[in-house]
Amino acid sequence: MPFPRTSGILLHPTSLPSRFGVGDLGRPAYEFIDFLVESNQKLWQVLPLGPTGYGNSPYMCYSAMAGNPILINLDLLVEDGLLSYEDIGQVPDFPSEKVDFEQVLSFKLPLLQKACQNFVQHSTENLPEEPNENFQPNWAQKLQQEFQTFCAGAIYWLNDYALFMSLKAAHAGDSWHTWDLGIRHREPAAVEAWKLQLKDEIQYHNFVQFIFFRQWSALKKYANQKGIEIIGDIPIYVAADSADVWAHPEIFCLDEETSLPSLMAGVPPDYFSSTGQLWGNPVYDWDKLEQTDFDWWIKRFEVLLDYVDIIRIDHFRGFEAYWAVKQGETTALNGEWLKASGDEFFEVLNEKLGKLPVMAEDLGIITPEVEALRDKFELPGMKILHFAFGGNTDNPYLPFNISRNSVIYTGTHDNDTTVGWFNNLGEHEKQNLLDYLGCTSSDGIHWDLIRLAQSSVANQAIFPLQDILGLGTEARMNYPGKAEGNWEWRYQAGALTHSVSSLLKKLTHIYGR
Template sequence: MNFERSSGIILQPTSLPSRFGIGDLGESAYRFIDFLEASGQKLWQILPLGPTGYEHSPYTMNFSAFAGNHLLISLDRLVEEGLLQADELTPLPDSDQDDPNIVNFNRVIPHKTQFLKLAYSRFKPSSEYEQFCQEQSAWLEDYSLFMALLEENGGKNWNQWETGIARREPEAIKAKTESLKDSINYHNFLQFKFFEQWKALRAYANNKNIKIIGDISIYVCYNSADVWANPQCFKLDPQTLESTYIAGVPPDYFSATGQLWGNPVYNWDYLQKTDYEWWFKRFEATLQYADFVRIDHFRGFEAYWQVPAGEETAINGEWVKAPGEEFFEKLGRRLGSLPVLAEDLGIITPEVEALRDQFEFPGMRILLFAFDGDTENAYLPHHYVKNCAVYIGTHDNDTAIGWWEKASDEEKRRVAEYLGYSSPEEIKEINWVLLRLGFASVANLAIVQLQDVLGLDNRARMNDPSKNEDNWRWRYTSSDLLTQELSQRLLKVTQLYSR
């Protein structure tokens, strides 16, 4: 679909300020939306909102592609409901080792969980709760049982659970559903509160003419309710239930061994026979909390790189065709429209471009990739088409200032030459220089990280794909940083370029 000319900001809710060490869906989220409105922004782009596991990646380590991250539940909103008392809540105590701009999950999780469990102990199921459980039963029952079993089994992968449970034998599932009833109900409660709070926040944004861009990561985590409950949708060994192939991308300019993500790949033959029902439900679930959907690793719908399980690198993989054209045709008939953006970065072939353009999905342009000296570089603004989204950088990139501090003299010279400066020394506030460049382009969508609006350096980087540890943790510390002066500055640029 073709989007109207507009702009917005990327911010994961975990990056919002709060007293409890991690962002939530409370007051600071509403203040962020107020800042978007005052700044003339029409879009809030988020990352996947699922409950995260190892290293807390919202893309590769979700326990569910359908559930919400209960750590985002606002405890203050639970106080307003009477499920908690204000004097019971204690902020996450300071530690000499803690950086206030970093989410310390090891401390946040136990601290916040104690209050969530206390709220659950006082919760009385309502008709709204019963309706939620019924409406979401297609995924909620499996998810809550999975989480209860995961806790009972000390976090072990589901294929290491007792055989009857791992293979979902009806009698074994029935027995565990009964014995773990309280734990299951606790996770039902968490999902009810998450979606209740998110629904209210989204309505607040929509009432201010701000739309939410959600995100679907193409792959799911092996140790998830998705794979446990739907093993036939993935390429698994029928004996061990382990992945026979895992996902990644082949060697390229950036990596001599490629990237090995470790996620199971899809059994598209089975999905095709079921008319893609699991995937369609996933899109419908995402559109319960978002107005548009960005598809991460879009090229995987045209062809995907699969690597035999057990390989230590992605070198010995192969491209396998996927039924992308049929899939999106049927998805469009199911949804009535396709409110989709395509993440088309990386190894993009003419076939991937044809699939993207056939359905008029906007692709992505990254300004930090533009200045390699090649005037035909597709990321340079003079090559843009209207139906695309321009970013300074995404959650996978450095901040503009972080990039500039590490850029070579030659890169800086190219930026200066492209923008009409006589030398790089004349460039002040590279984040605003690049923001203006993106906003001025013909791209219908221009989206920036909040870190670049705030003018933050490398320490505010959200994710560095070259390493597995210590990603996904940045947060800002106070809503006071979103000043009126800052919103007016952003508003002026937004209006100047008709966004």
């Protein structure tokens, strides 16, 4: 659907400054929203917010619908009376410019467990033995009422997620396909036995999700009150080792004996890799999805729309046709394109939920069929300036070739920063860029590309915060195809200066956003 002419910033919340070793949903997040407001921005693209596993990628989560416990702010738990100042007084010496995920988890998770214990203890204190109309619940009992309401509203995904994570812990973190057959196949007797055995652990995971979404909802409310809309991602695929695949194996292509993906997702050789990218996620059984009227996918959209304003569909082209690689392959070279049921899905989605604020990540090998699917449902696609200067004047990423119903980026979380990209450009591509710009400004190449994006006809322009700050390759967020060392970058407290805000505000005003 068409969007107004606006601009915004791309920043995953883990990149916010924080004394707890990783960006979270505390005060710096609110201060970042204030920076957006001061700079006349209207959008904050946050990427996925789910609970991550190996590699720490938010595109490879244990659940498509849960939130990441690592993003919970501990100061807010003190304000809620669930932790004390003493509990968070001794903070490790965390690195300030990147996230050490293992160190953060070993510090935060025991405190979340303590907060849960306090929650359970306080919420049962001083309850009247008999119903009493004069009874006034205390703060803990009100929190318990909120908790019960949340659990009831999230029942579709929360029960499966909480049990799944409890089972993983009970199996020393092993993937669900290695569990005993009874619980691997969710046989009712096995499920009930494990639920009884893991009652306290399940309560803990329910509590953590309640706190995450309570903090996130408060932050989103603040953003919306300030005129900022949140763009959140729906990754097309989910991790093989996830609550979704364990709970809904029938909608994925799995080997019946091993429960491993029989067909794995990825992409053929492209801009990022000469051997393609083998992601390892199971692809969907689109026939089974159609038979369920796409129920699981509809629920995904419903859940996310409760917590974001606009949805960006990652790897949109997979809704038209997807690259499928057989189990056992070690690269994505030997795959094949298979047809998906995207047209049928988006018809059902619109029928059930109405016309939604959705963007399409339409990068990679895009065919006329993918473009037709995108355009049929009037979804804005993405245009990346880093891709614009390597070809001829028919390059679809050049600003004069893009349509209004587009979202233009300098680069994305998968690209180098603009400064790093420019410093590593080949001479031909660099000269094309300089010829196009006419000249470079004293503000730096990053501001030149921000200006170029702002001045384009695209309805929306979005810039990674690294480009706003003029940072180099050291601040890159993600290297596609690289398993480790990603998602660690954080910006420094004090980096969002008035001069940076003033320049961004000036360009935003000049180009009518």
